[in-house]
Amino acid sequence: MYKAPRLRNRFFAAAALAMVLTAVPAPAHAASKEIIELQTQVQQLLDMVQRLQSTVDNRFGVIQHLVEQTADNANQMGVTVAALQQKINAQNEANNGKLDTVSGQMQSLNDSVDELKSRIAKLDKAVQDMQTQLQNIQTPPAGATPAVGPGGQPATDQGAQPQPGSNGSMPAPVVPAANPAPPLKDTFQAGLRDYNAAHYAVATSEFEDVIHFYPLDDLAGVAQFYLGEIAYRQLNFPDAIKNYNAVIEGFPGSPKAPAAQLRKGLALLQINRRDSGIHELRLLIQRHPQTPEAAQARTKLNALGIRITPPAASH
Secondary structure, three states: OOHHHHHHHHHHHHHHHHHHHHHOOOOOOOOOHHHHHHHHHHHHHHHHHHHHHHHHHHHHHHHHHHHHHHHHHHHHHHHHHHHHHHHHHHHHHHHHHHHHHHHHHHHHHHHHHHHHHHHHHHHHHHHHHHHHHHHHHHOOOOOOOOOEOHHHOEOOHHHOOOOOOOOOOOOOOOOOOOOOOOOHHHHHHHHHHHHHOOOHHHHHHHHHHHHHHOOOOHHHHHHHHHHHHHHHHOOOHHHHHHHHHHHHHHOOOOOOHHHHHHHHHHHHHHOOOHHHHHHHHHHHHHHOOOOHHHHHHHHHHHHOOOOOOOOOOOO
């Protein structure tokens, strides 16, 4: 790159020397054939320097033009690549949006199916409980043999005799009813008071009564959630996850379902099941994107280094 200027400087020096030699007048007595030849050679050297300078300038111009053309082509290629990258990114975002929409629809369908299965299971359990209660009412406890009076008839207290029916048959003995169900709201409120007072053993028993005697009521899902909260406060994260999962699967329409999924994800993170916890938090954002629990899930995921953008505001 620096050879051409150096060569040019050398030629300029030679040309200047030749001009000096030409300009110096020679004495009349020193004029000779050698001086004339030297002047001729100097003139030839000047012509060669001029031709070389012209050639160097032309080639330098060509090289400069090629460099500029290459730079222009590189810039155009960069612009083309950038436009192509933007187009690819836009297509990827559009495809991701479509996939998210389809995934959300599939998840909603799965949720509906799960809720239907849960309702069917609850109905089956209720029917089984009713059948069990009927069997308990119709069948006396084992070992309880009624006293037999004279004539083979059951004896009654204080000498009272059973009255025959219209067809002359004796009525069946009255069997005490099974344990009555406690009041729903009172039992739930009592469990909530004991939970807030940190009487966890008593609260657990009361919440379990709500779930046992009223499995189809909405408060049963809330009671199930508080059982998970009790286990979480006691650092029993596996039991907490089990109870939260019972809320998510058994009571998907419960107002505590988003909180249950959030707490399940946090409990999974507590026991170092990072991938499962992240999956639950992402699932919460897909199922309940506008809830406060979804906002907490986004904050937690961002803190874990997983960038989650908030949903666009609906107009």
